[in-house]
Amino acid sequence: MLTRLQAEETLRSVQAQALGSGLLEKGDFHRSIARLERAAYGRPVRAAQASPAALQAMGIGVTVVPPVQGAKEAHDG
Secondary structure (H helix, E strand, C coil): CHHHHHHHHHHHHHHHHHHHHCCCCHHHHHHHHHHHHHHHCCCCCCCCCCCHHHHHHCCCCCCCCCCCCCCCCCCCC
16 A cells, blocks of 8 residues: 555646646647645545446456447446
8 A cells, every 4th residue: 555655646746847847839838727626625535437448458358248229328427
């Protein structure tokens, strides 16, 4: 767990340096600032939805089932 925390701190440091350097593209800059503002002001930051390939890479079994015709689509998140 300590290794993960250190990696998160290092990543945040790298992101802060990239923000301050002016090397980020405008869209990336604004997304990063918005994410930081949401975290700073207590608004929840939504996690990205994992793709089936990403879940499988983590060792989580995935079965893709085609939707049933005529059924109302429901989302899990």
